[in-house]
Amino acid sequence: xxxxxxxxxxxxxxxxxxxxxxxxxxxxxxxxxxxxxxxxxxxxxxxxxxxxxxxxxxxxxxxxxxxxxxxxxxxxxxxxxxxxxxxxxxxxxxxxxxxxxxxxxxxxxxxxxxxxxxxxxxxxxxxxxxxxxxxxxxxxxxxxxxxxxxxxxxxxxxxxxxxxxxxxxxxxxxxxxxxxxxxxxxxxxxxxxxxxxxxxxxxxxxxxxxxxxxxxxxxxx
Amino acid sequence: xxxxxxxxxxxxxxxxxxxxxxxxxxxxxxxxxxxxxxxxxxxxxxxxxxxxxxxxxxxxxxxxxxxxxxxxxxxxxxxxxxxxxxxxxxxxxxxxxxxxxxxxxxxxxxxxxxxxxxxxxxxxxxxxxxxxxxxxxxxxxxxxxxxxxxxxxxxxxxxxxxxxxxxxxxxxxxxxxxxxxxxxxxxxxxxxxxxxxxxxxxxxxxxxxxxxxxxxxxxxx
Numbered sequence: 001x002x003x004x005x006x007x008x009x010x011x012x013x014x015x016x017x018x019x020x021x022x023x024x025x026x027x028x029x030x031x032x033x034x035x036x037x038x039x040x041x042x043x044x045x046x047x048x049x050x051x052x053x054x055x056x057x058x059x060x061x062x063x064x065x066x067x068x069x070x071x072x073x074x075x076x077x078x079x080x081x082x083x084x085x086x087x088x089x090x091x092x093x094x095x096x097x098x099x100x101x102x103x104x105x106x107x108x109x110x111x112x113x114x115x116x117x118x119x120x121x122x123x124x125x126x127x128x129x130x131x132x133x134x135x136x137x138x139x140x141x142x143x144x145x146x147x148x149x150x151x152x153x154x155x156x157x158x159x160x161x162x163x164x165x166x167x168x169x170x171x172x173x174x175x176x177x178x179x180x181x182x183x184x185x186x187x188x189x190x191x192x193x194x195x196x197x198x199x200x201x202x203x204x205x206x207x208x209x210x211x212x213x214x215x216x217x218x219x220x221x
Numbered sequence: 222x223x224x225x226x227x228x229x230x231x232x233x234x235x236x237x238x239x240x241x242x243x244x245x246x247x248x249x250x251x252x253x254x255x256x257x258x259x260x261x262x263x264x265x266x267x268x269x270x271x272x273x274x275x276x277x278x279x280x281x282x283x284x285x286x287x288x289x290x291x292x293x294x295x296x297x298x299x300x301x302x303x304x305x306x307x308x309x310x311x312x313x314x315x316x317x318x319x320x321x322x323x324x325x326x327x328x329x330x331x332x333x334x335x336x337x338x339x340x341x342x343x344x345x346x347x348x349x350x351x352x353x354x355x356x357x358x359x360x361x362x363x364x365x366x367x368x369x370x371x372x373x374x375x376x377x378x379x380x381x382x383x384x385x386x387x388x389x390x391x392x393x394x395x396x397x398x399x400x401x402x403x404x405x406x407x408x409x410x411x412x413x414x415x416x417x418x419x420x421x422x423x424x425x426x427x428x429x430x431x432x433x434x435x436x437x438x439x440x441x442x
Contacts, residue, residue, distance in 0.1 A: 065303065072293055082286065082306060089307060089421075171392065171399050178392050178399070182406070189410065200310075 006071045013063050013084055014139050020056045020091045021135040025128045027053070027098035028194060032124040035105035035187065036117050043109070046102035053095035060088045076208075083208040087138060090197040094131060097190040097197075104183045104190075114170065114180040123159045123191045126152060130198035138205045146209075149202035156195040163188045227292050234284050234305055235360050241277045241312045242356040246349050248274070248319035249415060253345040256326035256408065257338050264330070267323035274316035281309045297429075304429040308359060311418040315352060318411040318418075325404045325411075335391065335401040344380045344412045347373060351419035359426045367430075370423035377416040384409045 027046050034043035064085045067073060073081060108114075130149050137146035167181040248267050255264035285306045288294060294302060329335075351370050358367035388402040 065299065068289065068303070069295060069299055074290060078286065078290055082289065082303075085303060085306070086310060089310070168399065168403070172396050175393050175396055178389065182389070182403075185403070186410075189407075 016060050024091050024095040025131050031098045031101035038109045040109050043102040043105040050099050057092040079208045083204045086204050087201045090200050094194050094197050097194050100190045104187050119163050127191045127194040134198045134201035143206050143209045146202040146205040153199050160188050160192050237281050245312050245316040246352050252319045252322035259330045261330050264323040264326040278313040300429045304425045307425050308422045311421050315415050315418050318415050321411045325408050340384050348412045348415040355419045355422035364430045367423040367426040374420050381409050381413050
């Protein structure tokens with residue numbers, strides 16, 4: 001029996017990571033949509049669907065370990081596989097945040113609407129886009145695209161601060177809003193964490209391509 | 222020139238990970254201490270000292286890549302090295318949370334004391350202990366100790382909920398406490414994230430030792 005070519009195996013690995021990214025991005029999108037459109041069944045689906053993400057994570061990790069053990073990959077292939085293991089872990093944690101958002105959505109839907117949500121969906125769109133682009137950068141080996149993900153992290157942070165300040169004003173003016181405002185603040189923190197994970201992925205991609213460590217350098221500028 | 226033995230290299234890798242764990246545990250401890258004892262200089266030190274963590278992370282990652290590339294490790298050694306790469310990433314993110322806590326401490330120290338902090342230091346102690354034990358479990362290959370870390374995650378969650386409820390009561394009763402109570406809630410979320418990272422480490426340790434994937438199984442019970 002012929003052993004599959006390493007190139008084919010690496011292509012299959014990339015495809016599975018793209019599936020994983022699409023899955024967690026979709027789940028983030030559904031969680032926010034459930035919150036904005038007040039659809040509890042959809043939030044429930046996000047909470048119960050986490051098993052698919054977990055299974056895919058284990059499968060991808062297993063592929064990586066087998067490639068490392070059986071193919072003895074060198075240099076750039078080795079960096080690709082170790083990057084894939086790290087990216088896989090970040091994607092799984094993005095999935096966890098989608099669950100956290102869906103759980104908060106279930107709490108919030110039971111209470112009267114505090115305000116129409118404008119900035120949270122914008123923040124979610126940014127975080128989802130960063131996730132998608134960091135994976136595209138991985139598959140296409142595009143360091144420019146990966147760097148653009150790092151740059152967008154500031155935009156997410158300033159949206160997060162804006163959301164925080166607005167909700168703080170609500171709480172100060174009317175204590176009956178505190179519980180709902182707090183839940184919305186925690187949703188924005190989950191979105192911030194998703195953007196952080198996308199940033200980690202982008203850093204791994206740049207390291208994989210350029211074999212120099214960009215982690216912590218952009219932070220220090 | 223003789224190539225160093227793989228066993229020596231693996232021992233050196235374990236020692237560096239222990240150093241990294243001790244460093245981020247100490248930084249978490251200092252950040253909480255700065256908050257509780259209202260010592261701004263100490264909080265500043267935690268914020269500016271993050272560079273040491275980052276340098277150690279890069280060094281450890283580099284060791285792992287070299288071991289994978291040059292030593293062609295098999296089976297359990299391979300799992301040890303890939304576990305080390307993941308554990309390293311989790312430890313670095315614990316360091317990031319120490320910085321987040323120190324930054325919140327700097328905000329809070331400028332404002333009047335809301336209340337003596339009892340539960341937050343307890344939660345911090347738990348999270349620090351989980352970090353230490355997950356690394357000890359890694360070095361000693363002790364799956365029982367790793368499992369005890371997974372079990373303690375519930376304790377952290379219930380402390381987090383207790384802190385949340387108490388601070389919510391403060392905010393409802395007196396809107397002038399909102400800003401400080403919110404900052405303390407976010408500190409408790411940082412501690413929760415540290416405990417989550419320790420849990421991730423413990424799962425990686427069990428997988429490394431038993432070569433079966435415990436991730437997501439204890440969640441589903």
